[in-house]
Amino acid sequence: xxxQSNHLPALPGVGYKPQHYSDLVADPAPVGWLEIHAxxxxxAGGRPIAQLKQLSERFPISVHGVGLSIGGEGSLDPxxxxxxxxxxxxxxxxxxxxxxxxxxxESAFMNDLLPLPYTEATLQRVCDHVNQLQDTxxxxxxxxxxxxxxxxxESTYEEPAFLSEVSKRTGCGLLLDVNNIFVxxxxxxxxxxxxxxxxxxxxxxxxxxxxxxxDEDEHGAPLLIDSHGREVADPVWTLLDYVLxxxxxxxxxxxxxxxxxxxxxxxxxxxxxxxxLNKLHAQVPA
Amino acid sequence: xxxxxxxxxxxxxxxxxxxxxxxxxxxxxGKRFDVYRxxxxxxxxxxxxxxxxxxxxxxxxQNFNAIATGYLRANPPSSPLMMLYGGGFPRYIAAIPALxxxxxxxDVARLEYALRQSYHAEDAPALDPxxxxxxAPEKLNNARLTFAPATQLVLTEWPIHAIRxxxxxxxxxxxxxxxxxxxxxxxxxDPILTPLPADQAALLADLMRDKTLAEASTLHPGAxxxxxxGTLLASMALTDIHVEDT
Numbered sequence: 001x002x003x004q005s006n007h008l009p010a011l012p013g014v015g016y017k018p019q020h021y022s023d024l025v026a027d028p029a030p031v032g033w034l035e036i037h038a039x040x041x042x043x044a045g046g047r048p049i050a051q052l053k054q055l056s057e058r059f060p061i062s063v064h065g066v067g068l069s070i071g072g073e074g075s076l077d078p079x080x081x082x083x084x085x086x087x088x089x090x091x092x093x094x095x096x097x098x099x100x101x102x103x104x105x106e107s108a109f110m111n112d113l114l115p116l117p118y119t120e121a122t123l124q125r126v127c128d129h130v131n132q133l134q135d136t137x138x139x140x141x142x143x144x145x146x147x148x149x150x151x152x153x154e155s156t157y158e159e160p161a162f163l164s165e166v167s168k169r170t171g172c173g174l175l176l177d178v179n180n181i182f183v184x185x186x187x188x189x190x191x192x193x194x195x196x197x198x199x200x201x202x203x204x205x206x207x208x209x210x211x212x213x214x215d216e217d218e219h220g221a222p223l224l225i226d227s228h229g230r231e232v233a234d235p236v237w238t239l240l241d242y243v244l245x246x247x248x249x250x251x252x253x254x255x256x257x258x259x260x261x262x263x264x265x266x267x268x269x270x271x272x273x274x275x276x277l278n279k280l281h282a283q284v285p286a
Numbered sequence: 287x288x289x290x291x292x293x294x295x296x297x298x299x300x301x302x303x304x305x306x307x308x309x310x311x312x313x314x315x316g317k318r319f320d321v322y323r324x325x326x327x328x329x330x331x332x333x334x335x336x337x338x339x340x341x342x343x344x345x346x347x348q349n350f351n352a353i354a355t356g357y358l359r360a361n362p363p364s365s366p367l368m369m370l371y372g373g374g375f376p377r378y379i380a381a382i383p384a385l386x387x388x389x390x391x392x393d394v395a396r397l398e399y400a401l402r403q404s405y406h407a408e409d410a411p412a413l414d415p416x417x418x419x420x421x422a423p424e425k426l427n428n429a430r431l432t433f434a435p436a437t438q439l440v441l442t443e444w445p446i447h448a449i450r451x452x453x454x455x456x457x458x459x460x461x462x463x464x465x466x467x468x469x470x471x472x473x474x475x476d477p478i479l480t481p482l483p484a485d486q487a488a489l490l491a492d493l494m495r496d497k498t499l500a501e502a503s504t505l506h507p508g509a510x511x512x513x514x515x516g517t518l519l520a521s522m523a524l525t526d527i528h529v530e531d532t
Contacts, residue, residue: 043406067366189310
């Protein structure tokens with residue numbers, strides 16, 4: 001069907017922010033690739049498009065959609081599918097990914113990744129939409145695990161099994177957000193390692209890491225918020241090691257989307273990801 | 287539970303939270319649902335604040351937050367292209383009775399939206415001034431201008447250029463007592479603003495409606511067409527000048 005190989009290098013990447021352009025171009029190490037949010041590059045022209053063209057000559061680019069609403073009850077927006085196809089056609093990115101979530105309802109876009117019940121009906125709908133997207137852009141996509149604050153009483157699948165089934169039925173790959181695992185596992189009181197053990201790691205083409213905020217619910221139970229506004233937390237780095245030990249090296253992205261820091265702070269996070277990847281090579285027996 | 291029910295409760299803080307959502311102990315999701323409510327409201331409000339920074343400062347944080355929240359609940363984005371969100375915000379502000387005395391706010395917001403549209407507009411090579419300079423006068427009379435996709439004209443009765451600059455701390459000077467209809471152009475990547483005399487702006491508006499130079503100057507006999515053309519060329523507002531074969 002579609003090309004199954006992974007074109008992103010198993011190196012640290014960062015979510016691209018325009019304020020880092022000069023620093024990145026001057027000295028990108030240890031960053032080996034960049035990820036952009038598709039919807040920020042759907043204007044007709046100007047600086048965003050020009051910068052992306054220049055960056056794509058230097059770095060492998062991962063296009064990460066945040067607005068297709070793959071889990072939406074309605075049909076996918078044909079205009080948005082066309083915009084995604086146009087972007088993938090001219091940019092020819094190394095990877096394309098989207099979320100197991102919904103964000104649009106009856107043409108109102110909520111600008112957030114909203115949760116889904118894991119049922120047969122959702123599974124069928126998500127698979128239909130993944131197929132439609134892959135057919136439109138003519139390439140395989142990666143589907144990302146969400147961060148969860150609550151559970152649906154009607155769910156009949158565990159999340160790893162649900163994602164595995166989507167991958168099996170559509171041929172899509174998976175994007176494993178390790179911070180999301182930690183956030184969801186804390187919020188819904190399960191073991192993050194057990195989640196990883198149940199996850200179809202062979203299908204994973206990319207890893208995400210990001211920072212979260214800590215809060216409590218009205219019962220005093222921990223409530224972690226997936227904010228992407230600070231450093232990756234220590235237990236998430238530990239969980240990354242647990243994943244990489246089982247998956248082998250993978251392209252590993254640092255996401256920092258709010259209160260974006262100066263370049264050296266983000267580069268330091270990327271170096272930490274590089275150290276985690278390097279540990280694997282050190283373990284390879286001679 | 288349907289997404290219709292989930293969605294309705296997202297934007298209406300007085301609505302009951304949807305049933306069928308729980309924490310890990312089987313208790314109703316409560317505050318956990320409110321994380322989504324908060325994410326949606328805050329992210330859309332921040333998008334409006336980023337898109338209308340001078341309007342936000344003129345209103346002050348508290349007023350802006352209240353007005354932006356009212357707007358986003360009634361007018362959530364109609365597409366995932368957040369760069370275009372808020373096109374109806376100027377009109378929304380203008381319809382708020384309590385802001386009737388700040389009638390310039392709507393036009394400052396229109397100017398800010400025009401800047402955003404200009405920033406993301408299609409690239410186009412600017413008109414070579416030589417093409418205009420070498421055109422025979424009778425041909426020039428019948429010529430029409432083609433404007434760059436990034437060119438916008440914001441007509442107004444208020445000194446919006448100066449009001450915006452002062453609100454953003456770019457100047458300490460008080461706005462003048464004259465209207466500042468403002469031309470927005472994008473020589474390369476950063477839009478620039480050029481306030482125009484009112485009669486030149488009216489002339490320009492007709493040129494942008496595809497009138498010939500002669501037709502437009504007949505409608506605005508007092509306006510200085512030569513000076514306006516100089517401004518348009520210098521700010522790279524044009525991509526072509528052409529005469530239809532008759």
